[in-house]
Amino acid sequence: MSTKQNFLKISSIDSVSSDMALIAKILSLQKKALKNDKGESMYYYGILGDETGTIPFTAWTFSSSLRVGDVIEIEHASSREYNGTIRLNIDARSQVVMKPGTDMEVKRSYSEKKIRDLSLKEPFVTVKGKISGVIEKEKEKNGEMITLYYGNLEDDTAVIRVTSFSRKLEEGETVKIVGAKVSEYNGRLRLTISDKTQVEHADLDFKIGIRLSNISDVKSPISGVSLAAVIVNIGAKSGVIKRCKTCNRKIDDDFCEEHPDDGFYKDLFAYFTAEDGTGYVHCTSGKSSLEEILGLTPDPLETQNITSNQVMKKLNETLLGKPVVISGDFVKNNDSLTFRARTIKQMSEDDLRIVQMFEAEEII
Ligand SMILES: [Zn+2]
Structure with a gap:
């Protein structure tokens, strides 16, 4: 590459232009496979930064050995506008050279997020x-x-x-x-x-309350959310399960493979699908959330020796097809989000009013 090159600073890239050269640090990097009639191709996207600012980029040709934190010299890049933001475009005409051993102070700009x-x-x-x-x-x-x-x-x-x-x-x-x-x-x-x-x-300019969310609005595994939903399906293997007394793992036989002499205890478990009109999510729930809604006294397993069939019957009667408010955490499992319910309750008149207010705000 030419050493006489005139390198641009990121803060000066404010319009659509072409044939640009710059030196920048890779701040984030992700790749995505794209299928077309010629087969599968890979493209990369992320954020680049230098001492003047940051810019999102898309790269159609990029060395797979590049990592976050690497400083690179880019020639013949172009910029374009996408959704109101300027992006740097690295394509087949661009040249990207790594500058090993180089570090760079980056001026970051952070957007405020919920x-x-x-x-x-x-x-x-x-x-x-x-x-x-x-x-x-x-x-x-x-x-x-x-x-x-x-x-x-x-x-x-x-x-x-x-x-x-x-x-x-x-x-x-x-x-x-x-x-x-x-x-x-x-x-x-x-x-x-x-x-x-x-x-x-900082003083908060919002109130922390019930945190009702549409299922479709949650894209990341975040916690402490409530869903106003209808339970549309209850998993057939819900009911009573056995867990090892030592490691708490669910066991299929009467003993744990790792702790065969330690015994087991019974636990409640249910999985079901909740739907709220914007989407659906698979949910799991344990003893603490099920006891109350099923009307069981604390620790019913020892005292009542309830069976899986009885629990399943109660689940169907109390939850199936019913509007409920479920509170808990989203968890990522094999690239999809599931919901761990901490509490499940029938939707009350009060809840219904909150849901209606929530929906009215959505429309505004
Ligand atoms: Zn065990």
Whole structure:
């Protein structure tokens, strides 16, 4: 490549143009397979940054060895407008060269998001909410003991787990977190606060309430959401299951393969499909959420020795075809979202009013 090249800064790319050269750092990178009549081709997309700003990009030719954090020199790129945003386009005419060993300070701009709308597609964001459930843990890092803070952040749309490496999290504090990193861990989204993240005390301009959501509006595994839905199908294997007393795993025989002498206990379990007019989701629920709605006294398994058939009968009578409010967490399983119900209750008159208000707001 020519060293006399005139490199553009990202902040100056503000219109549709072609034949541009720039040096930038890869801030996020994802790939997608595209099928056409010639077969399958791969394209890449993500965000590039330099010391002046960030820009989304699409690349039709890109080395598969490139990674997030790499600094690259790009020649003959073009820009185009897509959904009101300028994107950088790297195509067959463009040249991309990696600059190994180079690092670059990046000026990031973070858009403010509601927790429900967080996704891996936008890995750095600004969010506002209330901190709860704080736990401190000491961990060793590079021979030094550091304190990590774990907690939840909630706003008026959802709840997300937060890990902080740098700043103490205070129970009940309301904060604005600028430049939090979104990642996925064990099928759930998580926010990370590092020393590059800014955390400031903030007054919330919203109220934290029931957090009703349309099923179709949830695209990421976020927690603390309520669905107003109808249960349209109950899984045939719902009922009473056995779990190992030691590892709590569901077992099919009367003993656990790893702890054969430790015995088992019985547990309630149900899976069902909930539909709300915007979409449907497969749900799972355990003892704590089922006991109440099925009218069982606490710990009925020991005292009543209820059978799977009896539970199934009660489930069908109480839930099938009925409007309910289910609260819980979305979890990602094999690329699709399922819902873990923490509570299930029949829709009351009060709930119905809230749902109607919610739907009226949607229309406005
Ligand atoms: Zn076991």
